Amino acid sequence: MAEVKLINVSKSYDQGATWVLKNIDLNIADGEFAAFIGPSGCGKSTLLRMICGLEEISSGELFIGEETVNDWPPNERGVGMVFQSYALYPHMTVAENMGFGLRLAKADKATIHNRVQEAAGILQLEPLLERKPKAMSGGQRQRVAIGRSIVQQPRVFLFDEPLSNLDVALRVQMRQELSRLHRKLKTTSIYVTHDQVEAMTLADQIVVLSPLQEGSNSNLEQVGKPLELYHRPANLFVAGFIGSPKMNFFDGTIETSGEEVSSVKLGSGETIQVHVNTASASKGDPVVLGVRPQDALTEVNDGNSVTGKVAALERLGAEAYIYMQHDCIREHFTVRVEDCQRKEEGSTINIGFPAELCHLFNAQGLAFERTRVPKFD
Amino acid sequence: MMVQSRNLASRVWTARIFMILFLCLIMFPFLMIISVSFRSGNFATGSLIPDTPSLEHWYLAFGLPWEDADGIITEPPFPVMLWLWNSIKVAFMSTCIILLLSTTGAYAFARLKFKFKEHMLTAMMILQMFPAVLALVAIYSLFDKLGNYVPWLGLDHLGAVTVAYLGGLALHIWLIKGYFETIDNSLEEAAFIDGATPWQAFRYVLLPLSVPILAVVFILAFIGTVAEYPVASVLLQSMDNLTLAVGSRQYLNPQNYLWGDFAAAAVLSGLPISVIFLFCQRWIVGGLTAGGVKG
Numbered sequence: 001m002a003e004v005k006l007i008n009v010s011k012s013y014d015q016g017a018t019w020v021l022k023n024i025d026l027n028i029a030d031g032e033f034a035a036f037i038g039p040s041g042c043g044k045s046t047l048l049r050m051i052c053g054l055e056e057i058s059s060g061e062l063f064i065g066e067e068t069v070n071d072w073p074p075n076e077r078g079v080g081m082v083f084q085s086y087a088l089y090p091h092m093t094v095a096e097n098m099g100f101g102l103r104l105a106k107a108d109k110a111t112i113h114n115r116v117q118e119a120a121g122i123l124q125l126e127p128l129l130e131r132k133p134k135a136m137s138g139g140q141r142q143r144v145a146i147g148r149s150i151v152q153q154p155r156v157f158l159f160d161e162p163l164s165n166l167d168v169a170l171r172v173q174m175r176q177e178l179s180r181l182h183r184k185l186k187t188t189s190i191y192v193t194h195d196q197v198e199a200m201t202l203a204d205q206i207v208v209l210s211p212l213q214e215g216s217n218s219n220l221e222q223v224g225k226p227l228e229l230y231h232r233p234a235n236l237f238v239a240g241f242i243g244s245p246k247m248n249f250f251d252g253t254i255e256t257s258g259e260e261v262s263s264v265k266l267g268s269g270e271t272i273q274v275h276v277n278t279a280s281a282s283k284g285d286p287v288v289l290g291v292r293p294q295d296a297l298t299e300v301n302d303g304n305s306v307t308g309k310v311a312a313l314e315r316l317g318a319e320a321y322i323y324m325q326h327d328c329i330r331e332h333f334t335v336r337v338e339d340c341q342r343k344e345e346g347s348t349i350n351i352g353f354p355a356e357l358c359h360l361f362n363a364q365g366l367a368f369e370r371t372r373v374p375k376f377d
Numbered sequence: 378m379m380v381q382s383r384n385l386a387s388r389v390w391t392a393r394i395f396m397i398l399f400l401c402l403i404m405f406p407f408l409m410i411i412s413v414s415f416r417s418g419n420f421a422t423g424s425l426i427p428d429t430p431s432l433e434h435w436y437l438a439f440g441l442p443w444e445d446a447d448g449i450i451t452e453p454p455f456p457v458m459l460w461l462w463n464s465i466k467v468a469f470m471s472t473c474i475i476l477l478l479s480t481t482g483a484y485a486f487a488r489l490k491f492k493f494k495e496h497m498l499t500a501m502m503i504l505q506m507f508p509a510v511l512a513l514v515a516i517y518s519l520f521d522k523l524g525n526y527v528p529w530l531g532l533d534h535l536g537a538v539t540v541a542y543l544g545g546l547a548l549h550i551w552l553i554k555g556y557f558e559t560i561d562n563s564l565e566e567a568a569f570i571d572g573a574t575p576w577q578a579f580r581y582v583l584l585p586l587s588v589p590i591l592a593v594v595f596i597l598a599f600i601g602t603v604a605e606y607p608v609a610s611v612l613l614q615s616m617d618n619l620t621l622a623v624g625s626r627q628y629l630n631p632q633n634y635l636w637g638d639f640a641a642a643a644v645l646s647g648l649p650i651s652v653i654f655l656f657c658q659r660w661i662v663g664g665l666t667a668g669g670v671k672g
Contacts (some may be wrong), residue, residue, distance in 0.1 A: 074566075075573075081566075086670055087564050088670070089567070089568075090586065090667060090669030091586060133667075148567070
């Protein structure tokens with residue numbers, strides 16, 4: 001059990017020629033479950049491997065517990081790692097796989113047996129202990145890989161996209177199992193994933209990373225609780241990354257700025273009221289208006305709305321997605337509605353934006369503070 | 378079952394006949410040599426089934442005196458069994474050392490980072506392209522000098538031949554390195570996290586999964602060293618120290634070709650290779666790494 005602290009951790013290859021990670025500052029408390037999330041190429045796996053000790057830290061400091069562990073080899077750091085590819089030793093049985101670390105540490109047979117049995121009990125692996133990995137299903141193999149870490153009683157669990165090789169049904173089941181396991185063991189855990197559902201459901205704290213931009217100072221975008229990231233994204237990247245389907249973004253300018261309410265004029269002429277604090281901005285500043293597909297409303301006739309053409313409609317039964325065309329939209333304009341009535345392609349409809357659910361970002365992509373965020377814990 | 382085209386049967390038969398003919402072509406020299414070894418007298422030509430079958434060459438090869446129909450007793454001219462034993466000793470020792478050095482070397486080339494790695498690999502490949510025959514003079518004088526300081530590495534010692542054969546391991550390093558690179562790196566990383574040293578990761582994880590390629594390399598190296606002629610013929614001189622490949626040459630004197638005895642010795646020299654192959658065959662299996670990782 002230990003906290004993990006990163007201070008200005010950076011990673012470069014070829015003596016500083018290419019940077020993957022820059023200035024990552026993080027504090028993961030003892031017993032916390034943290035998730036690293038980001039699109040591919042953002043360095044989240046590299047960061048995990050640096051914490052594990054499989055990759056060197058180019059600069060910065062890594063603390064596990066009280067000590068700086070930059071120069072410690074993986075086994076001395078007291079970490080357990082679960083790989084995406086399971087990485088089980090194919091020539092050993094489940095019991096041998098799980099007891100391998102203890103065997104190397106020259107633990108006596110009784111200790112190995114007890115610890116393996118205990119871990120097998122937690123993961124319901126007892127009937128499989130004498131099997132070889134090739135005689136097991138993907139989910140069972142990943143459980144063995146988790147069991148192998150548990151047996152070592154690490155101070156920190158590291159998961160590198162552990163569920164991405166499993167099919168959907170198994171993934172949901174394993175997700176719940178991991179959650180149960182963390183509640184039971186209360187070991188500090190770090191979980192790398194590109195699946196935001198896994199991050200949102202498992203983590204106490206989510207760390208959003210982006211691919212490092214040329215000249216940027218850091219690629220750590222935001223750290224926070226799952227719902228905080230959803231309701232108060234710090235910038236355009238997080239707003240676009242968290243939440244599915246993606247948030248809709250419109251280009252516009254500030255019409256009136258204010259501490260409680262502001263209004264935005266879109267390029268196409270509509271004026272939208274938003275509950276954000278834009279005291280720092282002034283009339284005419286370019287901004288980006290963000291509205292989540294599920295927050296937008298159809299069939300409104302009051303002012304706060306835009307008019308667009310229906311481009312396509314996907315009806316899923318419980319819900320439907322309307323894909324719209326609009327002059328000021330960036331990428332896609334998606335609206336989620338609960339009625340699945342047919343709408344003619346090319347027909348024009350009004351989409352309302354509730355002022356308290358809108359997000360607003362400045363030209364640099366940083367969010368203005370929302371003033372009427374729905375309550376969340 | 379897929380629908381087959383109508384002339385499938387004729388094509389299958391053509392292929393079969395081709396393969397049978399090809400097999401005959403390969404088997405014929407081997408059958409010839411067996412035939413010669415069972416033929417009385419020393420004649421290279423004759424029918425495939427000997428007209429006058431006799432075991433005289435085999436008696437002599439096994440070191441037993443042969444009494445022919447006229448009561449004339451022929452003593453075995455050469456210590457063939459000793460030569461065979463020499464061959465086995467040299468081949469076995471050098472193969473074991475080749476295996477040891479090439480696996481550890483291949484591990485370094487496949488997994489560790491060090492300077493000039495690529496250059497060394499290329500250099501090994503290129504040097505291997507020059508036949509050992511070209512270096513015979515060098516090999517001779519090297520071991521001649523070496524013998525002054527380390528007697529068992531001098532000329533006319535089996536130790537010298539054993540060491541000289543180690544020069545061929547570059548090719549095996551390439552072969553094993555290629556196999557190591559197919560094994561997912563995360564297996565060893567998992568072992569490191571479990572507390573293994575690089576040696577333990579190699580010994581307990583990588584090596585057990587590499588048994589098939591080790592068996593292949595063992596067989597290849599063994600065949601190469603048992604059948605080797607040029608280097609052994611230069612380094613070995615006295616009758617008792619020859620290997621079978623070099624020794625058999627003694628039967629073929631310019632005035633007196635003892636084809637029958639030669640044939641018996643030649644068939645014998647194939648024996649250790651066959652035994653090693655049958656023994657190693659069971660390690661050559663696929664699917665050892667199945668189930669370890671999902672890619």
